[in-house]
Amino acid sequence: MSGTTKPRNKQERIDSLGIQKPRLVQWWQDADKADVLSRIGIAVTAAIALLVLCQTWAPQFAYRLGAIPARDLVSRVTFDVPNLEETKALQNTKRREVLAFYRNRSEPIKQIKAALKDQLFKVLGAPSFDQMTEEERLAFAQFYEGDEADDADSPAKRFSVLKSVLAEDPELKKLQDALRVAMEENERKGLLQALQHQQEQGRQDMIRVYEAHTPDESLPVETSDVRIAQASIEFVKRLREQFRTRYPEEGGQKVAEMISSWIVQRLPEYPTLQYDDEKSEKARQAAADAVDPVMTAYRHGESQLAEAGVPLTNVEIGLLKREWSELIGQMRWTDKLSRMAAYGGMIAALYLLCASYIFFVDDRSLLLSRWKLAKLLIVVVSAISLGYWVSGDRWRAELIPLVMASILMSVVYGRELALLLMAAACLSLTLFLGLDLAELVMMAAACTSCILLLGRIRTRTHLLYVGGVSAVITLFTVIGVGIVTGQTLSAGAPGPDIEPVYRGPIFDMVVWGLVREAFRAGGFILISAAAMTPLLPLVEKGFGVQTDLSLLELGDASHPLLRRLAQRAPGTYNHSINVASIAEAAADSIGANGLLVRVGAYFHDIGKMFKPEYFIENQSAGVNQHDSLQPAMSTLVIIAHVKDGADLARSHHLPEPIIDFILQHHGTTLVEYFYREAARRSEEDPNGESVSDKDFRYPGPKPQTLEAAVMMLADTVESASRTLVDPTPSRIQNLVDAIAQKKMSDGQFDECGLTFLQLDRIRRSLVKSLTAIYHARVKYPGQQSA
Template identity: 45%
Template structure:
């Protein structure tokens, strides 16, 4: 039976040809991947947080306290605000006209009535004026009309007898009945001696509560209970109730001065009544008509009263928005978020892919954006122009953590979101972006503690002059423009000072090392370096030489030379655990590897990478330094012991096969340009020690061989080094090593003096 593959038809061959997916197909495929969906969900959450914090469903108020508008601001909607003065006047009037509460004591009226009846009984029992109590009888004398002469003794005696004659038993009963009838209303309503105090003088009524009875309070007109009016009422009613006018007049004369004030002002109840009256007053509203009433005048700063009107009008405007308008504004905000996400996302994808690969970094960047916008929104409400502080802090943080171009792009995005949220104008956005850009551009490296403060002063200068220029173009008054410029400059200096304080936190959160922290870390007095000197002085000397070579090589390609130098100090600290197994620490005695098989020697040599990383973590060295320790050998081959094992295999056919992977470092390969530089410098420095005559040509040949070997082995595949940069690194290493091994003048030996 034939096993040949069946021949395909032409149509089958055509159908079998599969072209790579197009751009949109590839994009759709990537969007369905789990990690991509997760990151998109985080972006959506960040957008939702921004929308919530900044009130992205409603437009902000366009005007601010102290702003100088170019023209009068007219009401955009009809609205009402409380007229505070009119409302206060209405409240005061309500309190003044509130019903005062008095407590009635009827016992005082009863006592007066009983006293009068007793006195009348005494007068009725007297046969003559001489037997009567003179004081009592005097109290029953009506006031004489003006010009009327006083009665004589005889006339007084006759008047007493006439009065006494009227006080028969039957008359006494009528008097008692009349007094009860006349005084009964007074027992219920009481007597008010004087008008209420000044704050109650406008009230026409009072509320009367019986102190001894739980009956409902009675509302009476003040005139009905005022003593002066009560006297007239008592006189008229006595005249009506008593049988003779003379009798009525004499009893009234007795009661005239003895009618007591039975009403006492209840302070607590009156205060409560006044407060209740005040609370019952509705606010007096003043209406501002759309397109007619001026809320703030142009060419003068908006004061507190005008700003309050603007806020009230804005609030009413928001209430008048339909759900369609709210939805449209919300959609516009999210559209801006999507546009900025797209712009920044493509840049990060092309230039900073590590942010997308590392979920923690990705979340950190988005969290910083949300925090910056939130702080801009909050600080703006504390003081206008203070929003530049969180914006500057954000821009400097991104520049320190990643790169200046990324910081510029993200700061621009944050500025756009922030000014939209606070309702700032375009010229204010230009000033904010210029100020932040100035700080980011100046922030190239941080080698001193005063660097960030100087960055703050540089940003202050940019803010000051940019605001002067933009304000002049905008037509703002020079005095106001100058004031705003000075405030911006002050906030910029404060931002630089704050960044100095939070720099250690930024380094820890984003896993970066500034030049300042690297200088502190590279101090020879560091405990790990001191221990390396004590245990492995040869390795320490090797590390110092590698640091010098790698720093110059890194700077030749524009990489961070200081970072490579500090990384070189620590890259071989793992050797201090077994220093005798490394050639630079071995004395003239025997080699410890002579007693070990090649595989075991390889394990000992390779172990210094893991030991060094463990030591670094134990002593809390930063991750970038640990990366140098783990990556400076990459996955290179331990050639010396690999060749020994190969030779033994060739001489002993029964020996097991040599597995090359067992003789390679575990890696990873260098992930950054700086790690690639350190790998080459470490290899070249070690190999140059065995050169018999380190001439420039031999050094150049050595560097070329080691470079080609690393290239062909793929050690630079993941660090981003280009062939041009590799060539520059090699040239720098050759120059540095040539300078180290330069020829020296041989001085003639000292000749001994001849003796005769």
């Protein structure tokens, strides 16, 4: 075999010098890189989701209806806006210029012709004027209304002229032809007494006429051609011309006059045109729709969009939104990327701030556990994103997700961390929305007041109380900030073109808007608190935490596990009750969760139910099961109650904090009695092997919280105090001090953050509680000692 060694590479040679590396480099080399990268990936994914959901590539529209700008708002881009008033005026003009539609029915004119022919046949049927019957005279009277005393134009002469002119046309065919030609235009264009539409509904000088059987074919017609008063004049002229051609003999024009007069008198009774409102409205609407909007130009850096000190109305909001849309449309992709990069840098800075606090001050397991980190980021991203999407002018409800997240974080992570995280969330949302300082103060007041007021949730109405008080605080905060920022003082201040009397309505509107916004914020806080009340069980289940309300329900003596413990191991049950009593007081003395410790103490020894007779508090009649066992075996039986208890708790779905008490209440302490017994036997046996204390220790883990540390001390001192023959206060104090010193020396409190001051307060509380339990009693005369 060769004696040469394998050559070392460069890094191995450098490492052999033992030079200490920077802590960050050393940490990276020692860390589980896959786990670290996965957690970094979760954080980066949450940051990208936040950037995308909050649309950070585009400026947010930051103006709200009723807000008062501190300065004149001047256009940042050049854009055109439709002038609605001028456009509407032009549309109305076009509507008035449309030709109204009229439906033409020529049937009435045909009826007039037929009636004329019938009356003429009655008149012409008389042989002479004197021989006329009454009916014939009445028919003739329709054609003549002259003066009977006038010999030159008497009825007899008129009758004679009528009969002589039409004598050559016994069937009145020439008359029908004359009437057809004379009334052809009236039949085609129609007749009416007066227009049936108003000036706003179309032109008055012309209309559009269509036949009833051909609605799609229409022709424009002058109103004078269809108005009966004017059209009858042209009709008379045309009829005279037809009679001049067809009846040239003397008296023909007089007969034309008689017939035209008869027809003209009856035309108003037989109009042929009817106004079609539906068809006309379609034409008017089409004309209005065809009008191009009248545009008003706003110039970059010149045009004023809103005036300082005057509340924004729908008009100004519309202009600002149009400017905002144009500004986004003109942004280049490089501008959008730079905005996202800037917001990404802000998120990274907040990440670093919050992560540093969590890692160095709070619970670093939130960062070291992928699942806990993911849940934390989901809450933060959801609160900010939901706040972004419901913050529009329609709802302005960004307080709802923020307040709900504040309550959730305070319950899950505690007040200190919740304050930091919600401060970062409020700041992020303010920047994403482009809001001002007043909005940030309002959100911070709502979140901070809810977190500080939350405390311990012992009743179902506690959240409603918190929401009510927080709503009042936020309400006055909004009003106070509005006054401080000068909204009520500058509102409606008279300018050069504004009369001083104008200040009153504007001032009232601003004050009312401020009060309304304050009550809106208070109402949203109440809604959020009420919504979180039924969600508390889901929060406890999802995040593995317990509120006082659920702890009180869990600590009920009727719980199946506690009832079974009292039946199978009454001594252990009594021990658990005593531990719960003294541990709760000790935990309260250092500001820990005493109720959690009390409920945890109820269940911490439930594993002893499997073999209760192996534990001294359940033994009776001096029978000790360990007398027949080796110390190592006895140790295994004793230690097993921790694992058995945890398994039993999981099978009954107890919360994780209670299971942690079961696992941690002994930590890695030594089972001293059996260890010493094993050591003694080993010393007496010449061939015996040395005994290692590792084989006689609980598996742990050591207490991870202050509550678990309190539980360990209370459990130990309560058991040890039972061995005192005369439990005087001094002996109890010496016992507690000795046990506390031993646990501390054994390193049981190294992982829970317990300070010497807190340990001293725990010792004092335990001594006080045990002294009260074992207090001396007055011995009455004749009383025998027990």
